[in-house]
């Protein structure tokens with residue numbers, strides 16, 4: 001559909017801008033203070049896991065299989081927690097390490113390990129000259145920060161409807177030995193909400209990297225986070241690897257940050273036999289042990305994959321209506337304007353929104369003026385550089401439904417006003 005502002009006669013466009021400026025001024029006068037910036041669960045969601053705080057007390061047996069909970073040991077994680085993590089990821093418990101409360105920490109640890117000590121007996125990255133990392137974009141800003149922080153060169157890869165542009169991924173991974181990794185969020189991706197197709201997963205599994213120390217960072221952060229009737233199906237990457245006769249290629253991550261409590265969940269990594277052996281050795285230098293009370297509490301509370309799924313249905317009842325509201329407000333407000341497109345995810349924490357070229361920074365700045373905080377424009381690209389300056393990440397989970405509705409009303413006005421002004425500028 002064509003951009004209605006570009007189609008208007010100049011006088012009509014001036015009148016539309018004036019009207020939108022009046023609406024914006026009215027909104028500003030309301031002194032709103034709303035936040036749609038980060039993918040955080042709402043207080044109602046974290047309250048769902050409060051009963052977990054009651055499952056441990058001074059008479060709880062502090063043993064787990066042959067592991068002791070109240071002392072050092074078992075750095076790979078309690079057996080029951082590894083079992084739970086393995087069920088969540090669909091992998092063998094032997095190939096899982098549960099450690100810490102943040103999967104991003106584990107990813108950071110492993111990139112750093114590659115940098116300082118090397119992967120699979122290869123030279124550390126710091127001794128290999130320029131090192132590159134592939135960054136499907138729009139993507140998760142904190143992934144990009146981990147590699148950028150070490151001076152690794154982040155290379156943007158276009159995100160298509162069913163995953164990253166695999167022709168480009170394959171060309172770079174198989175042709176350039178300085179490419180050492182790729183960031184992937186294969187299910188309900190941050191921020192597009194898409195799930196990689198079977199073909200994309202298979203192409204990842206079939207890669208023949210030029211670098212023996214290349215690994216796919218498969219961050220399955222949202223694997224149990226459907227919020228509607230339909231749950232996308234993601235092909236299991238380790239099954240695809242087996243089918244392709246490939247091994248030692250993938251580190252898969254997950255956590256319960258958005259199942260129980262962000263910052264107090266349990267985090268885990270799975271990998272091939274050889275890779276997980278190396279990971280355990282690397283972690284052993286950093287950690288004598290792991291947060292076993294938290295692991296035990298998670299297992300007593302969630303029990304198994306069925307328990308996780310039942311708990312996630314409670315989240316879905318809270319999150320689903322928020323995403324439905326985003327869809328409704330954007331469709332009602334912008335559906336007939338031809339200025340924007342957005343994603344329609346079945347799970348995860350985000351909607352990815354694209355306005356006209358050159359609009360994102362202006363829209364985010366105007367939203368701040370009108371009292372609504374958004375993720376900084378460009379954050380979804382490596383180095384904050386969205387080449388079209390069009391993408392905005394909408395995070396609808398944290399605000400109440402009422403606040404979210406208000407924030408989206410402001411957003412619609414801001415997008416229209418910025419789009420109309422851009423249409424006028426393009427005529428000047």
Ligand code: PMP
Pocket residue numbers: 039101102103104105140185190219221254255256257262263267
């Ligand atoms: N991966 C992705 C894709 C995320 O969106 C987030 C949280 N926003 C994380 C990891 C962080 O997870 P954790 O709290 O386990 O570090």
